[in-house]
Amino acid sequence: MTSPVWHPFTQHGLNEAIPQVDRAEGAVIHCADGRSLIDGISSWWVTTHGHCHPRIAAAIADQAAKLDQVIFAGYTHAPAEDVARGLIDIAPPGLAHVFYSDSGSTAVEVALKMALGYWHNVAEGRRVSILVMEHSYHGDTIGAMSVGERGAFNRAYAPLLFDVVTIPFPAAGREQATLDALEAACAAQPAAFIVEPLVLGAGGMLMYPPPLLRAMADICARHDVLFIADEVMTGWGRTGTLFACEQAGVQPDILCVAKGLTGGAIPLAATLATPRIFAAHRSEDRARMFFHSSSFTANPIACAAAAANLAIWREEDVPGRIAALAGRLTAGLARLSPDHFTGHRQTGAIAAVDLKAGEDGYLSSVAPVLRAFFLDRGILLRPLGNTIYLMPPYCTDAQQIDRMFDAIAEAGARFA
C-alpha cells in the first residue's frame, strides 16, 4: 500500500527506501524490520546527548501531566522563565532577552523581524536591507529562504523572496575579499548581517576560522549593523564550545538557537536579543510592540525538555564527551585516503570530506547512492551532494565511530 505521507526534502519519484523507525536510544535508532542504524547525523543535527536521554524523557513526561500548554501572550510559566534565565547565563555576554518559537527557521524569522523592528522604531525604518553570506542556509520559511543561498532549494519560490546583499564565503586565500565586501556593504547602512558562525551547514559543511568571525563582527559593530548569529546548527557544543561565537569572543546583537535546545527531543527555538533591541520595542505605544507569535510559543512541555538539557550541561561533563568525540573524528578523518577524498575538515564535533566523484550541490546524483550504501551498512548518513559529513550525538562510542569511518572508506574505494 502506498503511504499518504509526503516527506521533507525527498524525491518520492526515486522510490528510495524509507525505513520505519520504532525506537531509539543513545546513538542508535531501531527500525520496525529489526535493523539498527548508527545515527551519524544526530537525526538532522538535533540529538546532542543521545536519543531518549532519561532525564529529558522524564522531564517531558512530568510536564505533560502537569501543564501541557497555555497561551503565552500575557501569561507565563516556570519552565519558560527557568529556561530563559538559564539561556542568558550561558549565552555570549550582552544578551538579556529571550523570545521563544518552534523551529530554527522561525528563530531566524524572529531575528530578522527584531532587526527590522528595531530600525523601524528607532530610525523610522531608514535601515532595511539584510547582508548575508554566500552558501548560507537559514531554513525554509520565506524570510529564512530569502537570506539563504539561492538555488535548487528555493528556485520555484523566488517570487516570494526579498532581495539581500551577498558577501562571498571566506574560502582559504579569499578572506580579505570577504572582509572588504562586508566593509563596503556596511557602508550602505544595512539593517543587519546574518551569518552561521564557523560552519555553514547545509551549504556543504564549509568552515572558516574564529578570527574571521571576529573580524566580521567588528566591521558590523563599527558601522552599527546588527550582527545576527544563527547558531541553530553550531550551537549546543557542535563546534567544540557551547556556542561557536565563544571561540571568536563575539557578542552578537541577536542569537538564534533551536535543534539541541531540548537535547533534540522536541521542537523549541529561541531568539536572544540585547537590551538595546528589547528597549526599542518597549514603550507605552502599542504600535511599537514586537508583532510575532505562534499558537505554541514557549510550549511548557518543550520548555521542560530544554530545562533538563540545560541541567545536563550544568551537571555533566558534556564538554569532556565532545572533546573525546572530536578526537575520534580527527583520527577517523586521517584514515580517509586522499586518493578518494579531498577537503578533509573538522570543527569540534563536525567532520566532513568531499568524495572525489559525483558533483557537489544538493541535486548531485551521488547523494542518494551514498545514502543507500550507508543504510545497507547500518549507518544513517545523509551526504550533501558529494560531501560526506559526520555530526553524531556526543554519546557515540569509539567502536561506532570506527564503523562509520570504515563504511566511508569503503564508499571512497567503491565510488571514487
Ligand code: PLP
Ligand atoms: N539555521 C541553520 C543554520 C540551520 O542549519 C537550520 C536547519 O538545518 C535552520 C536554521 C532551520 O532550522 P529548522 O529546520 O529547525 O527550521
